[in-house]
Amino acid sequence: MLHIELRRFFFVLILAKRLVARFQAAKDNLEKIAGIPMTKKDFLAKKMVKRIGKEIGAGAYGNVYQAFMNDGQEVALKVILLRKQIDYESATFEINIMTRLKALASENMTNLVDAGVVKGQFLSFFVIFKMSYILGPFPQNSKIREENETLKAVFMIEMGGKQLEEYLINSPDEFLSIFTQICIFMANGEKILELEHRDAHVSNILVEKTAKEETEYVLNSKKYFVKNNNLLVKFIDFGQSRIRDEHGILFGDLRNNSDLFGQALRGDPEDHDLHQTVYDQMEIANGKDWSKFTPATNVFWLKYLVQKLTGFDENGDPSIFPPTEAVQAEMKKGKENPLQENLRKEFAAEIYEKMKNCKSAIETLVKFVECELFKDVLKQSELAVLS
Numbered sequence: 001m002l003h004i005e006l007r008r009f010f011f012v013l014i015l016a017k018r019l020v021a022r023f024q025a026a027k028d029n030l031e032k033i034a035g036i037p038m039t040k041k042d043f044l045a046k047k048m049v050k051r052i053g054k055e056i057g058a059g060a061y062g063n064v065y066q067a068f069m070n071d072g073q074e075v076a077l078k079v080i081l082l083r084k085q086i087d088y089e090s091a092t093f094e095i096n097i098m099t100r101l102k103a104l105a106s107e108n109m110t111n112l113v114d115a116g117v118v119k120g121q122f123l124s125f126f127v128i129f130k131m132s133y134i135l136g137p138f139p140q141n142s143k144i145r146e147e148n149e150t151l152k153a154v155f156m157i158e159m160g161g162k163q164l165e166e167y168l169i170n171s172p173d174e175f176l177s178i179f180t181q182i183c184i185f186m187a188n189g190e191k192i193l194e195l196e197h198r199d200a201h202v203s204n205i206l207v208e209k210t211a212k213e214e215t216e217y218v219l220n221s222k223k224y225f226v227k228n229n230n231l232l233v234k235f236i237d238f239g240q241s242r243i244r245d246e247h248g249i250l251f252g253d254l255r256n257n258s259d260l261f262g263q264a265l266r267g268d269p270e271d272h273d274l275h276q277t278v279y280d281q282m283e284i285a286n287g288k289d290w291s292k293f294t295p296a297t298n299v300f301w302l303k304y305l306v307q308k309l310t311g312f313d314e315n316g317d318p319s320i321f322p323p324t325e326a327v328q329a330e331m332k333k334g335k336e337n338p339l340q341e342n343l344r345k346e347f348a349a350e351i352y353e354k355m356k357n358c359k360s361a362i363e364t365l366v367k368f369v370e371c372e373l374f375k376d377v378l379k380q381s382e383l384a385v386l387s
């Protein structure tokens with residue numbers, strides 16, 4: 001009996017030691033790429049951040065703030081609270097993947113400028129006070145304590161525009177330009193880095209105004225020209241993405257992320273949104289092997305975007321899911337969607353038809369080039385061969 005108890009004791013001890021060692025390894029890995037923790041004051045001085053502005057995003061992980069650097073560049077500061085081992089691992093992953101994504105040299109994503117780890121208070125007392133005021137007296141103390149005690153990973157990311165969720169698409173030309181830019185970013189990513197974004201919903205794609213008329217891309221020995229129609233698409237949030245480069249494969253392992261899957265089966269459309277169905281589609285397509293390159297996932301997200309932005313599904317039926325918040329806000333004001341219903345229906349039918357047998361964004365792009373609908377927004381020419 002004693003013998004069994006002793007064995008159990010040692011088993012638990014070894015397990016505990018292993019868990020502690022793993023947590024320490026996760027912390028060490030983050031320190032290796034983001035440096036040792038420093039105070040907010042030192043962080044701002046070292047990274048040449050002049051001023052932190054308003055909050056532009058919030059979630060369970062932390063917050064995103066607007067900030068200005070000494071040279072005037074505007075950046076997004078993504079602040080991630082490092083509570084558990086997984087937080088350290090996610091932060092390390094995001095820094096690694098964003099660093100390696102610079103190989104794309106793409107204007108259609110926001111690049112990582114710098115990153116660090118901050119100890120002690122980060123938020124201004126005004127912000128904590130505001131949060132406490134909303135949350136009530138009890139969380140007030142815990143919020144301040146958590147703010148002081150929890151280390152934070154801080155990413156400085158090039159500032160993008162407004163979420164596609166909040167951007168009201170004003171014309172058919174705008175729709176076609178946004179959609180083409182998304183497709184060509186994915187196609188380019190597939191070609192150069194075997195990129196799958198794996199979370200391309202309307203909050204992870206930003207649009208900003210640009211004076212640029214046209215953007216040029218080179219892909220598979222061909223030049224592509226995309227009309228901007230005053231808009232530039234910027235992808236963010238590569239926390240679930242997958243790439244392969246000379247250092248090997250890097251991917252967000254979604255196997256143990258039980259929150260992500262099965263939501264579409266669990267509830268009615270009131271309880272989940274369209275993007276949640278895409279996680280299940282991706283899981284089926286790659287057989288739960290998230291290291292594998294399955295560019296069809298990019299096509300799933302393109303189809304999701306057609307449904308979200310046109311309000312029609314692949315069968316030509318009205319979508320059972322809500323449109324973007326920008327469109328919903330317009331409807332609440334008693335106004336119409338600037339894109340007329342019959343036009344949205346036509347666009348959806350034609351685009352789904354072109355994408356029918358596509359297994360990658362590259363194949364999709366090739367179909368779009370041949371398509372009458374895209375003729376004004378997307379042009380292609382052969383690369384001149386230099387002799």
Ligand SMILES: Nc1ncnc2c1ncn2[C@@H]1O[C@H](COP(=O)(O)OP(=O)(O)OP(=O)(O)O)[C@@H](O)[C@H]1O
Pocket residue numbers: 056057058059061064076078110157158159160161163203204206236237239
């Ligand atoms: N570079 C950026 N420029 C402008 N806004 C940004 C930028 N990065 C993030 N944001 C804003 O902050 C929000 C949250 O950021 P992000 O999508 O990176 O994190 P998240 O989805 O909340 O967290 P997670 O990393 O856990 O998926 C975005 O939807 C966007 O509104």
Ligand SMILES: [Mg+2]
Pocket residue numbers: 203204237
């Ligand atoms: Mg996001």
